[in-house]
Amino acid sequence: MDSREKKHESQEEDLPSQPQTPPSRLTEVTPSQNLLQVHRNQEAEAKDVVVTPSKQRRCSCKASRCLKLYCECFVAVSYCNNGCNCLNCHNNLAYETTSRQEAIKAILECNPDAFKPKISSSSPHGINDFQEDVRQRQILGKHNRGCHCKRSGCLRKYCECYQANIRCSENCRCRDCNNFEGISQEIMQQTRINAAVNMSIKRKRKAASSHSVAARDSSAVPHLVQNNHTVDYVVRNGDTCLLTVPNNQAVPGSTTSTYRSSLSNTIQLGHVKELCSLLVSKSVQVAH
DNA sequence: GAGTTTGAAACT
DNA sequence: CAGTTTCAAACTC
Ligand SMILES: [Zn+2]
Ligand SMILES: [Zn+2]
Ligand SMILES: [Zn+2]
Ligand SMILES: [Zn+2]
Ligand SMILES: [Zn+2]
Ligand SMILES: [Zn+2]
Numbered sequence A: 001m002d003s004r005e006k007k008h009e010s011q012e013e014d015l016p017s018q019p020q021t022p023p024s025r026l027t028e029v030t031p032s033q034n035l036l037q038v039h040r041n042q043e044a045e046a047k048d049v050v051v052t053p054s055k056q057r058r059c060s061c062k063a064s065r066c067l068k069l070y071c072e073c074f075v076a077v078s079y080c081n082n083g084c085n086c087l088n089c090h091n092n093l094a095y096e097t098t099s100r101q102e103a104i105k106a107i108l109e110c111n112p113d114a115f116k117p118k119i120s121s122s123s124p125h126g127i128n129d130f131q132e133d134v135r136q137r138q139i140l141g142k143h144n145r146g147c148h149c150k151r152s153g154c155l156r157k158y159c160e161c162y163q164a165n166i167r168c169s170e171n172c173r174c175r176d177c178n179n180f181e182g183i184s185q186e187i188m189q190q191t192r193i194n195a196a197v198n199m200s201i202k203r204k205r206k207a208a209s210s211h212s213v214a215a216r217d218s219s220a221v222p223h224l225v226q227n228n229h230t231v232d233y234v235v236r237n238g239d240t241c242l243l244t245v246p247n248n249q250a251v252p253g254s255t256t257s258t259y260r261s262s263l264s265n266t267i268q269l270g271h272v273k274e275l276c277s278l279l280v281s282k283s284v285q286v287a288h
Numbered sequence B: 001g002a003g004t005t006t007g008a009a010a011c012t
Numbered sequence C: 001c002a003g004t005t006t007c008a009a010a011c012t013c
Helices: A093-110 A129-136 A187-210 A259-263 A269-287
Strands: none
Touching: none
16 A cells, blocks of 8 residues: 555645746746645646636546546646646646656547547538527537437436537437437426436336336437427426536526535426427427 | 446547 | 447436
């Protein structure tokens, strides 16, 4: 049991306010002298010292050293930051020359597109009024590599398409996909569908485990809407909604805490009926 | 917070 | 390419 690397939470080494802070873009830092084999991140603050100025990533890697594509920060080509909870992180300036660059190089060798964004916004050709209008509705774009979901129905954040708030495309090879075009993706609808999916999954799992091996493969996830048909599942009054909502959509009344707060958002039967009819009418329109 | 589920990434 | 393992996030309780 070598005391090789543990996390030193107690020791907090405040960055001694680097005297050199080039106001320019990337900060070129001299080979850091502090060879402290830190395992907690205390690199760049929220200041402008990060590699990629985009939004702050938050990883919690434990075994990858934040040097594989598992790491959200690394895959975004940005250093880990104070918000990360990673362990034994090498995705920072201190390891830039020692291991980070090599890792990047190796990965690029296998897949030159590894660090390219996986979501391409849908405006390849000159977008004009039409497409632009559609685009304003957000939600369009393609997952370049597609998802391969099997049990999530592509309606949970396990699915990268759903997570990115886009519909599945032909690049995807998902099974029992419910993240298809034809339904307006307003929050309420997605929310409602999610509730149904969640409960459906729950029930099927319970039944499957409690009984036997049967009822496993075929359909843990129901097909929710068939073009101009009604919905074939039931949301009872009082059923709880788990409110999984794709990114960049605001959830009214949901806080970032735990989903316990979301649990209070119960679906009311009246609303459901309303939404169902709305849903059907819209799907008919689109089916045209 | 601990434990489970999920699918991308990595590996064979 | 397919099957398996590893991994970290999403999710559940
Ligand atoms: Zn990481
Ligand atoms: Zn990180
Ligand atoms: Zn890290
Ligand atoms: Zn999917
Ligand atoms: Zn997909
Ligand atoms: Zn799908």
